[in-house]
Amino acid sequence: MAYSSYFWEDLEMGKIILTGDRPTGRLHVGHYAGSLKRRVELQNSGQFEKIFIMIADAQALTDNADNPEKVRQNVIEVALDYLACGLDPAKSTLFIQSQIAELCELSFYYMNLVTVSRLQRNPTVKTEIQMRNFETSIPVGFFTYPISQAADITAFKATTVPVGEDQLPMIEQTKEIVHKFNSVYAPVLVEPEVLLPDNSACKRLPGIDGKAKMSKSLGNCIYLADSADEVRTKIMSMYTDPLHLQVSDPGHIEGNTVFTYLDAFSKPEHFERYLPEYANLDELKAHYTRGGLGDVKVKKFLNNVMQEELEPIRNRRAEYEKDIPEIYNILKKGSEEARAVAAQTLSEVKSAMKINYFEDAELIKAQSEKYEK
Numbered sequence: 001m002a003y004s005s006y007f008w009e010d011l012e013m014g015k016i017i018l019t020g021d022r023p024t025g026r027l028h029v030g031h032y033a034g035s036l037k038r039r040v041e042l043q044n045s046g047q048f049e050k051i052f053i054m055i056a057d058a059q060a061l062t063d064n065a066d067n068p069e070k071v072r073q074n075v076i077e078v079a080l081d082y083l084a085c086g087l088d089p090a091k092s093t094l095f096i097q098s099q100i101a102e103l104c105e106l107s108f109y110y111m112n113l114v115t116v117s118r119l120q121r122n123p124t125v126k127t128e129i130q131m132r133n134f135e136t137s138i139p140v141g142f143f144t145y146p147i148s149q150a151a152d153i154t155a156f157k158a159t160t161v162p163v164g165e166d167q168l169p170m171i172e173q174t175k176e177i178v179h180k181f182n183s184v185y186a187p188v189l190v191e192p193e194v195l196l197p198d199n200s201a202c203k204r205l206p207g208i209d210g211k212a213k214m215s216k217s218l219g220n221c222i223y224l225a226d227s228a229d230e231v232r233t234k235i236m237s238m239y240t241d242p243l244h245l246q247v248s249d250p251g252h253i254e255g256n257t258v259f260t261y262l263d264a265f266s267k268p269e270h271f272e273r274y275l276p277e278y279a280n281l282d283e284l285k286a287h288y289t290r291g292g293l294g295d296v297k298v299k300k301f302l303n304n305v306m307q308e309e310l311e312p313i314r315n316r317r318a319e320y321e322k323d324i325p326e327i328y329n330i331l332k333k334g335s336e337e338a339r340a341v342a343a344q345t346l347s348e349v350k351s352a353m354k355i356n357y358f359e360d361a362e363l364i365k366a367q368s369e370k371y372e373k
Contacts, residue, residue, distance in 0.1 A: 186351075208221070
């Protein structure tokens with residue numbers, strides 16, 4: 001679902017966002033283009049009552065159980081990337097998933113509403129299993145990842161979930177769980193809506209090697225924390241058009257990683273500053289397609305574009321790195337706030353399921369009268 005003007009006109013107070021990332025490494029420009037940049041815009045729009053940003057360490061442990069230190073160390077890395085990109089703890093609640101025990105309990109209850117065969121059909125789960133070579137040795141925690149994600153979303157009664165295109169099957173599964181719970185028990189849970197990036201090139205940014213997806217595990221990322229030199233080196237090594245051997249050769253745009261990144265990040269003003277001989281990206285593409293334009297020139301232009309985008313993020317991150325204890329304080333405060341909200345939802349869920357024994361005065365009274373007779 002692309003963003004459009006009518007969407008913003010229809011928003012009312014009471015809208016709630018829940019989104020987050022697994023702390024398995026520093027965040028990269030794929031995260032930024034696909035979700036982070038939009039999160040900051042949504043945060044600053046004033047259109048949402050609450051925004052919850054989760055560092056999903058518990059989910060990260062589902063396929064990193066033998067390396068908890070990796071997850072532990074990267075919690076702070078993700079938090080720094082969040083803050084560097086402009087997420088503001090005064091406007092958004094930043095929290096750590098494992099510190100919200102209620103999420104585990106909700107997941108346990110939701111497991112009764114989902115079949116094994118349904119989980120096996122989830123396209124995202126199937127893709128992730130293949131990518132990790134789990135085959136028949138799938139950790140149960142990882143296999144039930146969509147249920148855990150449903151717990152995360154519904155615990156905060158999120159109405160809006162900004163995600164990349166590859167996460168759509170996960171949100172669909174959440175909707176199924178919400179519908180099943182509300183039908184069987186009571187209309188307690190809120191069905192979320194998805195927000196995809198408004199720029200189609202941002203929906204699934206490829207890795208610098210031309211692979212279908214930028215991934216920390218594949219090592220084909222430009223990280224938000226990369227130095228200017230590291231960014232430049234990675235861009236100059238980017239996969240382009242293997243048939244474009246000479247400058248004079250006609251080039252191909254489709255599948256050309258450099259142009260995909262330009263689609264995602266370049267603006268008309270970039271051409272004025274760095275490549276004034278072209279009015280816009282369409283003119284650059286046309287020249288490359290007919291031949292006479294070298295890959296190096298295009299990559300140098302992309303480097304200028306990316307450096308302009310990433311430099312403020314690097315600078316802000318450097319400032320936040322000076323006071324790491326304060327970052328943990330932000331996360332602790334956010335986790336406490338998030339847990340209070342999740343606890344309220346869990347209370348409503350247990351009431352709907354009739355397992356709130358000690359809070360159900362009518363049950364206690366009825367049982368008392370039953371045995372008094």
